[in-house]
Amino acid sequence: MTAEFDLIALIRARAAALADERGDVVLGIGDDAALLAPPPGRQLVAATDTLNSGVHFAADARAADIGWKALAANLSDLAAMGAEPAWCTLSLSLPAGEAAARATFVEGFADGFLELAARHRVALVGGDTTRGPLSVCVTVLGFVEPGWALRRDAARVDDDIWVTGTLGDAGAALALDGIDGYREFAVRRIDGVDADPAVASARLHERLRRPQPRVAAGRALRGLARAGIDVSDGLLADLGHLCVASGVGATIDAAALPASRALAAACADDARRALQLGGGDDYELCFTASPNQRDPIARSLAASGTPAKVIGRIQAEPGVRVRLADGAAWTPPRRGYQHFA
Structure with missing residues (x-):
């Protein structure tokens, strides 16, 4: 596994079940953008957080813990608004190095990320992978009834x-x-x-x-x-x-x-x-x-x-x-x- 699209395929395979389960993901990972079907009568709530190695987690942190925390930080923002989580996107910047080590990291990251996603029925619907310093950017999307958001x-x-x-x-x-x-x-x-x-x-x-x-x-x-x-x-x-x-x-x-x-x-x-x-x-x-x-x-x-x-x-x-x-x-x-x- 050496190419960007191999890593995307790995993540897509791991995340597919949650997207299928929700029923409101018309088109998920694999195209230029996702197609999503918000429920009628709800406002869309969006939040984004970036986690960087050496700032938000130690260089030797376990990949599964990084994955969990990257999603948790974003879900916490939705929780503060009283929102119901629905979908998320993930952008991963990964250092150059051995292909096997990179694949192992992504597998471990997905373990933590998708474990928390499953608890809150959050479907991963898109994102990006690139080469660079280890960094994770997650955007979460959810719903709240009009006028009921905590501000x-x-x-x-x-x-x-x-x-x-x-x-x-x-x-x-x-x-x-x-x-x-x-x-x-x-x-x-x-x-x-x-x-x-x-x-x-x-x-x-x-x-x-x-x-x-x-x-x-x-x-x-x-x-x-x-x-x-x-x-x-x-x-x-x-x-x-x-x-x-x-x-x-x-x-x-x-x-x-x-x-x-x-x-x-x-x-x-x-x-x-x-x-x-x-x-x-x-x-x-x-x-x-x-x-x-x-x-x-x-x-x-x-x-x-x-x-x-x-x-x-x-x-x-x-x-x-x-x-x-x-x-x-x-x-x-x-x-x-x-x-x-």
Whole structure:
């Protein structure tokens, strides 16, 4: 297997079953473009993310984990809009080298990518392959009912601020690995008091390698939440984007931030808070809603199997602030990841 079209044929063969199963793919991989049949009465939702070697994943990362994460990052964006995923395209830039190694990588990549795609019934319908530095670009397409999309610009003063799942695990894994930009978080121990060290480390790294996009939660929040965003660059950074779009500010209760047992075992209070607020790679949802919606939201998210907590309040004063249990302000070492900082 040496040619570009051999690699495309490999991917097409692996992806065909999902496209056939959906029934709304008129023409998939193999032509100049795909022909798709959106359902009537729905708005189309599109999102694109690029993952590069050495930035979004380590050079020695497993191909299956790269494939999973490349799709998960995009599905998380759809989840933040309350959308139902449907289709995706994939562009792969692959380094020159031995043909066998290239084919092995593509097979492994497809294992992770298509495993997650099957969970969410996402059909791969096109894309591109080219020679160059290892890079993955995915575009996902989905549907949402008109007027029901969660947007960044809809938060209101006195809204509750919610977050799904737990925060900080992926950042802790990066810190344990000594990755540049994460050494400052002082994750120096997994002490075994609250968790077995080996198990805790494995769980942190699993959150980094295989994030779980909150698609079911996003769908469950339609008609209940006002504004939403996915937490990929860090809670403070991403909530800040939502606040700017909505023309509001926010105060976060540090004591309310949800932490896994693995994270609690890995670091002391200040490092844990710093990771929860600015670590990134969590792919959880942050959303706002009226306090009157607390019980309906709790019931709806429980039905979707998604844990979530209220962690703060939207306020009129611009900016995002963090308060400790005693009311004192707390400033983290950073507010989130920035590509060109």
